[in-house]
Amino acid sequence: xxxxxxxxxxxxxxxxxxxxxxxxxxxxxxxxxxxxxxxxxxxxxxxxxxxxxxxxxxxxxxxxxxxxxxxxxxxxxxxxxxxxxxxxxxxxxxxxxxxxxxxxxxxxxxxxxxxxxxxxxxxxxxxxxxxxxxxxxxxxxx
Numbered sequence: 001x002x003x004x005x006x007x008x009x010x011x012x013x014x015x016x017x018x019x020x021x022x023x024x025x026x027x028x029x030x031x032x033x034x035x036x037x038x039x040x041x042x043x044x045x046x047x048x049x050x051x052x053x054x055x056x057x058x059x060x061x062x063x064x065x066x067x068x069x070x071x072x073x074x075x076x077x078x079x080x081x082x083x084x085x086x087x088x089x090x091x092x093x094x095x096x097x098x099x100x101x102x103x104x105x106x107x108x109x110x111x112x113x114x115x116x117x118x119x120x121x122x123x124x125x126x127x128x129x130x131x132x133x134x135x136x137x138x139x140x141x142x
Contacts, residue, residue: 052097053128057082057090062099062125065117070103073113091115099124 053059060080064071071079077087094100099121103114117125 049131050124050128052093052099053124055090057086058094059128061087061091061094061115062117062121065100065115066122066125070114070116073115076115094121097121097124 053062057080061076064076064079073084073087073091076091077084080087091100091102095102097120098118101116101118103116105112105114
């Protein structure tokens with residue numbers, strides 16, 4: 001009888017170990033699924049970024065304007081270390097979207113172009129930065 005109860009005890013311990021091992025596997029699978037979901041969420045989230053602002057030079061333009069009331073074409077060109085044509089094309093895209101305004105005037109006899117960030121542009125930049133922060137948080141949680 002001692003052998004029978006020892007066998008039953010070993011079987012019970014084996015079932016408990018198998019159950020614990022199964023539970024650990026289930027927890028591991030759940031953790032992997034959660035990590036995959038977070039990864040998919042951040043990938044999906046990255047795909048939903050405001051592409052208009054996400055481009056490097058346009059992000060530089062709205063960021064520079066966010067810290068200044070207005071900047072001239074020459075000031076932006078110097079800050080961003082870019083060419084006239086490149087700055088002009090990207091500024092036009094932001095202007096067409098209503099993110100910045102462009103004012104042309106004369107200072108003496110010299111033509112000047114000044115840019116300002118609109119409320120719409122400031123809101124878009126804030127949403128963009130919030131979105132990037134959430135992507136960064138998700139990536140750090142992995």
